[in-house]
Amino acid sequence: MDFRLNDEQEMLRRMVADFADQILAPEVMKRDREGTFPHAEIAHAGELGLLGMIVPEEWGGAGLDTVSYAVALMEIARVCPSSAVTLSVSNSVCAYPIWRYGNDEQKERYLRPLATGKIIGGFCLTEAQAGSDATNQKTRAVRQGDHYVLNGTKVWVTNAHVGKVFIVMAVTDPQAARGGISAFIVTPDMPGFSFSAKEEKMGLRASCTSSVVLDDCLVPVANLLGHEGDGMRIPLNALDGGRIGIAAQAVGIAVGAHEEAVKYALERTAFGKPIAQHQAIAFQIADCATEIDAARLLTLRAASRRDEDHDRAGPEAAMAKLYASEMCNRVAYKAVQIHGGYGYSRDYAVERFYRDARVTSLYEGTSEVQRIVISRAVLAG
Known part of the structure; x- marks a missing residue:
């Protein structure tokens, strides 16, 4: 099995990474301190097609597969998790159900503006x-x-x-x-x-x-x-995509925190050498890298499964969301620990990643709910 991204997916990843580094990163710490919404940056994301990633082109979207969508959210969350959840919600649990269950009039009136980035939902x-x-x-x-x-x-x-x-x-x-x-x-x-x-x-x-x-x-x-009484069918299906989105966000947060930890460990010296050369730190870095890769693969597997069948990805989405969110919290914790006292300062990005990580195991279904979904699927055979 080939776990590499195809050429189109890799091209998208690089484009989104550039957007995150060049557009989102400069004011990310200020937005966190002030609690201000990135209106201009989200509008820019809309111009790039990131608000209609999983909507077909006929309705103004980018027509991307779910794997590409997950990859894009990982790159956004690596820099600005707040922007990642804004995009995830608008894509997964607003635009998607209108595309999947709406009639043509609803799609023209509401889906097209969402997909083209004129509005968010x-x-x-x-x-x-x-x-x-x-x-x-x-x-x-x-x-x-x-x-x-x-x-x-x-x-x-x-x-x-x-x-x-x-x-x-x-x-x-x-x-x-x-x-x-x-x-x-x-x-x-x-x-x-x-x-x-x-x-x-x-x-x-x-x-x-x-x-x-x-x-x-x-x-x-x-x-x-849809129809009266369709209600729970609609959100449960949309939440499968939403959970993949949050799993991707969690992976991105972990990557961002881990990158900061690695950079700090290579620069900070103790006892005459960079702390990265001390086994206590090096082993933490190794464990985090392994967990991040495992979560990334679980998330991409769930995304691939959803591309195969939009109605059958529930257990895979729950597994990805469960593992990625709890992994994210562990990695963010270790990133702060590697920074020592500086990790407790708001002048360092790991402090923000640590706070941002906490919600990933709460929203779009708590870890306990994910375990219910997974256990039911396993016990049903």
Whole structure:
């Protein structure tokens, strides 16, 4: 089996790496300190086709395979994990479900602007009492004439305040199995839609996160995505792609932290030689390099599996997300440790990578949820 990227994938990787190094890197520390969203940089990413990577060309996208998508996110996250999650969410769990389940009118109105980078999008599933238990939705959608009236609050919404279109899950039939959940395409200009204050987060501080409040929000019937009751099928399928995206982000964070650790270990001297020449440090570097490569291969395998069958990549996506996210936290920890006291300073990039790493085992399904998905697949035979 050939684990190398093909020529097109390698060309994309280099292009995205150049974008990350030249466009994202210069202000990355400042954005983290100030918690500012990289509007100009994300617009530039849109011009490069990075907001429509997995959307077919007929709808304005780049028409890339999932492997290419994962490779691109790894390079973005290596420099700016906040930008990586912005791109991952807009691609995986907003644009993708509209392409997969939307009708032509919805695709023309919402998917094309997303794919061409004119706007970004978000995904509204999680609620205060519906995190890992995603079917415990309290948001309701009641049809009244040619509109649905939505009421409820969604929390931890990535791309809040900056997104222009959101996939919102709501209960349309409380008596139905799994809550009778349906999906809607909702925009912030619809009556009754508002954002709460931005969350003050530990990491990913240059990404926008807040709650979405739906107070008698009027959504046209034409904005129902798929059919009533399709709801959980849509987010679960989209989340497979989302988990691959977060696995790729985790790999990128680990690579970024590891590169900083290696550079520091070669420059810092102790007891008359670079600390990289001390076995205690060299072995940590070796372990991290091995874990990063293992996570990268798991992630690319999951991406390849999704390219083969969009409905059958769940276990592979869960394995990649589980391992990559936990690996990412271990590598970031060791990168700080190798830096010693300097790793605790905000003047060094490893401190930021350490904070950014923590969320990867929490969002897009916690590590515990990934283990549930994996164990069910294994036990089912």
